[in-house]
Amino acid sequence: MDFVNAIILLLNYIFIPALTYGSQLALGAIFVTLIYGILRFANFATGDMMSFGTMMTILFTWYFQSLGVSLGVLPTALLAIPFGIIFMIFYMLLIDKFVFKYYRNQKSPPVQFAMVSIGVMFVTQAVVRIIIGPGDRRFFDGEKFIIKAREFKEMTGLNEGLALKSTQVITIFVTIVLVSLLFWFLNRTKTGKSMKAYSDNEDLALLSGIDPKKIVLVTWVIAGILATIGGALYGLDKSFKPFTYFNNMLPIFAAAIVGGIGNPFGAFLGGYVIAFSEILLTYAYKKFFMYILPESMEPSSLVQLLSTDYKFAVSFSILVIVLIYRPSGIFKGKVL
Amino acid sequence: MMVLILMVGIFQSWNIALSIFNLCLISAVMTMGANIQWGYAGLINFGIMGYTALGGLAAVLISVDPVQEAWRAGGFDILMSLWLIVVMVLVIRFVLKRFEKSKIRTYCIAAIIISGILLIRFSAEPGIEAIEAVDPAKTGFLGGFGLPIIFSWIVGALFAGGLAFIVGKVALGLRADYLAIATLLISEIVIAIIKHEDWLTRGVKNVIGLKRPAPYEVDLQTTDWFIKLVEKFNSGKLSVIENLADRQAALNQLVIEGSSVFVKLCYSGLFLVVVIILLILTQKALYSPWGRMMRAIRDNEEAANAMGKNVVKQHLLIFILGSAIVGIAGAMLVTQDGLFTPGSYRPMRYTFLIWVMVIVGGSGNNFGAILGGFVVWFLWIEAAPISLFLINFFTAGIPETNALKAHLIESVPYFRFLLMGLGLLFIMRYRPKGILPEKIEIK
Numbered sequence: 061m062d063f064v065n066a067i068i069l070l071l072n073y074i075f076i077p078a079l080t081y082g083s084q085l086a087l088g089a090i091f092v093t094l095i096y097g098i099l100r101f102a103n104f105a106t107g108d109m110m111s112f113g114t115m116m117t118i119l120f121t122w123y124f125q126s127l128g129v130s131l132g133v134l135p136t137a138l139l140a141i142p143f144g145i146i147f148m149i150f151y152m153l154l155i156d157k158f159v160f161k162y163y164r165n166q167k168s169p170p171v172q173f174a175m176v177s178i179g180v181m182f183v184t185q186a187v188v189r190i191i192i193g194p195g196d197r198r199f200f201d202g203e204k205f206i207i208k209a210r211e212f213k214e215m216t217g218l219n220e221g222l223a224l225k226s227t228q229v230i231t232i233f234v235t236i237v238l239v240s241l242l243f244w245f246l247n248r249t250k251t252g253k254s255m256k257a258y259s260d261n262e263d264l265a266l267l268s269g270i271d272p273k274k275i276v277l278v279t280w281v282i283a284g285i286l287a288t289i290g291g292a293l294y295g296l297d298k299s300f301k302p303f304t305y306f307n308n309m310l311p312i313f314a315a316a317i318v319g320g321i322g323n324p325f326g327a328f329l330g331g332y333v334i335a336f337s338e339i340l341l342t343y344a345y346k347k348f349f350m351y352i353l354p355e356s357m358e359p360s361s362l363v364q365l366l367s368t369d370y371k372f373a374v375s376f377s378i379l380v381i382v383l384i385y386r387p388s389g390i391f392k393g394k395v396l
Numbered sequence: 397m398m399v400l401i402l403m404v405g406i407f408q409s410w411n412i413a414l415s416i417f418n419l420c421l422i423s424a425v426m427t428m429g430a431n432i433q434w435g436y437a438g439l440i441n442f443g444i445m446g447y448t449a450l451g452g453l454a455a456v457l458i459s460v461d462p463v464q465e466a467w468r469a470g471g472f473d474i475l476m477s478l479w480l481i482v483v484m485v486l487v488i489r490f491v492l493k494r495f496e497k498s499k500i501r502t503y504c505i506a507a508i509i510i511s512g513i514l515l516i517r518f519s520a521e522p523g524i525e526a527i528e529a530v531d532p533a534k535t536g537f538l539g540g541f542g543l544p545i546i547f548s549w550i551v552g553a554l555f556a557g558g559l560a561f562i563v564g565k566v567a568l569g570l571r572a573d574y575l576a577i578a579t580l581l582i583s584e585i586v587i588a589i590i591k592h593e594d595w596l597t598r599g600v601k602n603v604i605g606l607k608r609p610a611p612y613e614v615d616l617q618t619t620d621w622f623i624k625l626v627e628k629f630n631s632g633k634l635s636v637i638e639n640l641a642d643r644q645a646a647l648n649q650l651v652i653e654g655s656s657v658f659v660k661l662c663y664s665g666l667f668l669v670v671v672i673i674l675l676i677l678t679q680k681a682l683y684s685p686w687g688r689m690m691r692a693i694r695d696n697e698e699a700a701n702a703m704g705k706n707v708v709k710q711h712l713l714i715f716i717l718g719s720a721i722v723g724i725a726g727a728m729l730v731t732q733d734g735l736f737t738p739g740s741y742r743p744m745r746y747t748f749l750i751w752v753m754v755i756v757g758g759s760g761n762n763f764g765a766i767l768g769g770f771v772v773w774f775l776w777i778e779a780a781p782i783s784l785f786l787i788n789f790f791t792a793g794i795p796e797t798n799a800l801k802a803h804l805i806e807s808v809p810y811f812r813f814l815l816m817g818l819g820l821l822f823i824m825r826y827r828p829k830g831i832l833p834e835k836i837e838i839k
Contacts, residue, residue: 102573159821171440171572175755176824178748182817185744189810306744310584313577365514369592376581383578384566385502 066351068220072209078339079332080228080297083235086331087290088308089315090242090324091283097259097322098279099160101173106287107309108184111302112151113288114295115192117144118199125201133203138230141292149284155180156280164276181306188302197300200227227297238289239328242282246324251278259322310372311338314379320389330390334375342368400774411653414660416777421667422728424769427753428674428762429721435760435834436687437714438694440576443563445746446583447719449590449738450559451552451726453597456540456736458548459607463539466530466595471538473523474595477516484512527595537598545607548727549670556723557716559586564715568708580743591738603736610662616655623647626654663732670728671766674721678762690714749776752820758830767832775819779812 088110095103103109120140130136159180163173206229209221246252251274258265258275266272291305298304311334319330344364366374382389401420405413426444433439488505495501528536567578590597597603616622627634630650637643681687693700693707701707730736749772757768784805791801823830 102577159825162825169572171576172824172828174440174573174576175751176821178751179817179820179824182748182752182813182820184817186810186812186814186817189813190804190807193807194810310581314581317574317577367592370588373585373588376585379581380566380578383570383574387570387574 062351065218065220066348068218068222069348069351072220072222074336074339074343076224076228078335080231081339082332082335083231084290084294084297084331085308085312085315085335086328087235087238087286087293088312089319089327089331090239091286091290092312092316093319093321093324093327094279094283094286096316097324098255098275099164099173101170101177102313104174104177104309105181105184106312107306108181108188108302109148109152109283110287110291110294110308111188111300111305112184113144113148113284114291114300114305115188116147117141117288117292118192118197118295118300120144121199131202133226134230135200135202135227135296137199137201137292137296141289144292145285145288148288149281152280152284152287153277156276185302185306192302194302197295199300200296202226225297227293231293231297234289234293238286242286242324245282255279307372311375314375317379318382318389320391323389323391326389326391333390334378337378338371338374341365341374342371404778410657411660414657414664416774418660418663418667418732419777420770420773421664421671422725422732423750423753423773424671424766425667425674425725425728426722426750427757427765427769428671428678429718429725430750430754431718431757431759431762431765432678432681432721433714433718434754435758435765436682436690436694437711438572439568439711439715439718440572441579441715441718442576442743442747442751443579443583443586443719444722444750445741445743446579446586447556447559447722448726448729448746449583449587449741450555451548451723451728452730452736452741453590454552454555454723455545455548455606455727455730456597456603458540458543458551459545460540460603461542463530463535463537466527466535466538469526469530470523470595471527473520474527474538477520477523480512480516480519484508484516524595532601535598536601537595537603544609545731546609546666548731549724552723552727553720554723556726557720560716560719561712563719564712568711568715580747583743583747587738587741590741597736597738600739602738604734606730606734606736608734609666609731610659613652613655613659616658617651622655622658623651626651629654667728667732670724674724675762675766682762749816752816754830755820756823756830758832758834760834761830761832764830764832764834768830771831772816772819775815776812779815780808783811783815784808 088106091110092103092106095101095106117137117140120143121135121137124130124136124139129139131139159176160173163176203226205223206226207222207224209223212222213219246256254265254270255275255278257268258270258272262272265275294305294308312331315330315334316327317330318333319326319328321327342364346363349363401413401417404416426448429447430441430444433441487508491501491505491508495504527538530536563579563582567575567582570578591599593599594601627647630647634643634647634650637646689700689705690710692703693705693710697707753768753772754765755768756772757766758764787801787804787808791798791804794801796802827833
C-alpha cells in the first residue's frame with residue numbers, strides 16, 4: 061500500500077506537472093527550432109510573440125464571454141484560439157515584411173538577425189503592454205478539475221490524493237495532436253518536404269524549383285499556430301503575464317538547443333528533458349522516502365537536491381553543459 | 397546631447413537633470429565595456445546583467461561593516477565550504493592533467509563535481525542557517541570588509557573579470573548566436589545565485605544604507621561654508637526679498653535643494669573621472685598594435701590565426717576586459733543608489749538596453765558608445781513624458797472620459813519599449829554602423 065502511495069505521490073507532484081510544463085515548452089521549442097532551421101536565426105522575440113498570440117486569444121475569450129458563448133465544461137479560450145492564431149500569423153507576416161525580409165534579401169549574418177529580433181522583441185513587448193497592460197490575467201473558465209484529490213482518496217482509500225486539472229489534460233492532448241499533425245506535414249506532404257530541403261541546403265533547394273517565398277510564408281504560419289497554442293495553453297494552466305512570457309523564452313531556448321537546434325523532434329523531446337529535470341531536481345523527496353523506507357530510516361531533512369529558487373538555473377545549467385560537450389544537441393541538429 | 401540635459405534642468409529641475417546625467421555616465425561605462433567586446437573583437441555578450449550585478453555585489457562586500465555575530469555563528473562552516481570548493485577544483489585539475497582524455501575521465505569529473513556539490517551543500521547548511529538567523533530583520537548575512545566604497549569599483553572589475561574568465565573558458569568556442577544564448581543564460585544563473593544565497597548578499601531582502609563617497613545632504617545643510625556658497629550663488633534672488641524672516645526661509649529652502657544637487661555633482665565628478673580615464677585607455681588600445689590585431693581577428697579569424705595570432709587567447713582577454721569594465725559600472729551604480737536590490741536586475745534593463753546603446757551609438761567607436769549611452773538613456777527616461785505630451789496633443793479634441801484616451805494615458809510607461817524597439821530597428825536598417833560609425837585612421 062505504501063508503495064502505491066509513493067507512486068501516486070510522484071505522479072501527482074512530479075510526473076503530471078512536468079508533462080504539462082514540458083508540453084508547453086515543447087511547442088515553444090519547435091517554434092524556435094523551425095525559425096532557426098528555415099529562416100536561420102535565433103529569434104529573441106519568441107516569448108513576446110507567444111504573449112502576443114495569447115493576448116489575442118484572451119481578447120477573443122472576453123468577447124465570447126460577453127456574448128454569452130461558452131463550451132460548457134471546456135474553457136471558452138479553446139474557441140478563441142483559432143481567432144488568436146489568425147491575428148498572430150497576420151502580425152508575424154507584417155513583421156516579416158517590414159523587418160526580416162530586408163535582411164533575408166541582404167543575406168545578413170545570423171548575429172544581425174538576432175539583433176533585429178531584439179528590436180522586434182522591444183516593439184512586441186510594448187504592443188502587448190499597451191493593449192492589455194502588464195498585470196496578471198486569468199482567463200480560464202469551465203470545469204477546473206477532472207479528478208479532485210479528495211474524491212480520489214475516497215475512491216481508492218489511499219492516503220495520497222491525485223488531482224488532475226482539466227487544463228493539464230487539455231495541454232497534453234492538444235500537444236500530442238498538434239505535434240503529430242506537424243510531423244505528418246513535415247514528413248509526408250510535398251510542402252513539408254520542400255521545407256526540409258530548404259533547411260538542409262538552400263541553394264540546392266532553389267535550384268530544384270522550390271519557391272522560397274512560399275517556404276517562408278508556410279514557416280510563419282506554422283510558427284504562428286505553435287506560438288499561439290503554446291502560449292494560450294501556458295496561460296490557461298498558470299496565468300497570463302507579459303513578463304513571465306518573456307522569461308519563458310529562456311527555458312524554451314534551452315529546450316530547443318538541448319534537443320539539437322533545427323531539429324523539431326529534438327526540440328519536442330528537449331521540452332520534456334528540461335521540464336522533468338527542473339522538477340525532479342527541485343522536488344523535496346521527504347514524503348516519498350517516508351513511504352518507501354522503513355520507519356527507522358526516515359530522513360530528517362527535506363531531501364531536496366536544490367531549493368526551488370534554482371528552478372530556472374537547473375535548465376540553464378543543463379543547457380550550458382550540453383553546449384560545451386555536445387553543441388549540436390542530444391539529437392544531431394541543423395537538419396529539419 | 398548636453399543641451400537636452402540642460403533643458404531638462406531648466407524646465408523640470410536640476411535634480412532630475414543631474415540624476416539623468418549620472419545614469420548616462422554609468423550607461424556610457426557599461427556601453428564602453430560591451431563595445432570593446434562587440435566593436436573591437438566581434439564577440440557577442442548578452443550577459444551584461446550578470447557582470448553588473450557582480451559589480452554591485454562587490455560594492456556591498458567592500459563597504460558594509462562585517463557582522464561579527466554572523467561570523468561567529470557560521471563563519472567557520474562557510475570557510476570550510478570555500479576550502480572544499482578549492483580542493484574540488486584542484487582535484488579536477490589534477491585529474492585533467494594526469495589522465496588521457498577518455499570517457500572514463502569525463503564520468504570521473506562529473507562524479508567528483510556532483511558529489512562535491514552535495515558534500516558542500518550538506519556541510520554548509522547549518523552554518524548558512526545560523527548566519528541567516530542572526531537578526532534577520534537587519535543583517536542575517538556575513539557583511540563585508542567595512543572599507544571605503546570607492547575600492548569596490550576596482551574589486552567589482554576583478555569580480556566581473558573573474559566570472560568572465562570562467563565563462564570565456566567555457567563558452568567562447570561557441571558560434572555567435574549560441575554564445576549569445578549561453579551568456580544570457582549564465583547571467584540569469586548569476587542573478588539566481590545572488591538572489592537566493594542570503595548569507596552572502598541578503599538576497600531579496602536588499603542591502604540598504606551603503607556608505608557614500610560623497611557627503612550626506614543632512615550634514616551639508618548644517619555646514620557653514622555650504623550655506624555661504626548657496627547664499628553667494630543666489631544673492632541676486634535673495635536680495636529681492638525684503639523681509640528678513642522670509643529671506644531666511646527662502647535661503648533654507650535653497651540650501652535643501654542645493655545640498656542634493658551638490659551631492660549629485662560630487663557623483664558626477666567621480667563618474668566623469670572614470671569615464672575619461674576609460675576613454676583615454678580604450679582610445680589608446682584601439683589605435684595600438686593590439687587594437688589592430690583585434691580588428692584583424694574580428695574581420696578574418698582564420699587569416700589572423702594563420703599569421704600566428706592566438707585567437708582563443710585574445711578572445712578570452714578581451715572578454716575579460718570588457719566584462720571588467722561592465723563590473724566597474726555595476727559598482728558605480730550601487731554606489732550612487734546607496735542600495736543593492738538583487739530583484740531589480742532584469743535582462744531588459746541591464747542587457748538588452750545596453751545593447752541598444754551599443755548598436756545605436758556605433759559599434760567599434762568609443763565616442764559612439766558614450767553617445768549611445770547618453771542618447772538612449774535620456775530617451776528611456778524621458779519617453780514617458782514625451783509620449784504623454786504626444787497623446788494629449790493628438791487626442792486634444794477627445795474628452796477626458798474617453799475610454800481609449802484613458803487607457804493610452806495609463807499605459808504611457810510602456811511607450812519607452814516601443815521607442816527603443818523602433819529606434820533599434822530604424823538604426824539597424826538605415827544606418828547599420830550606428831550614429832558615429834567606426835573610423836580607423838592609420839597614423
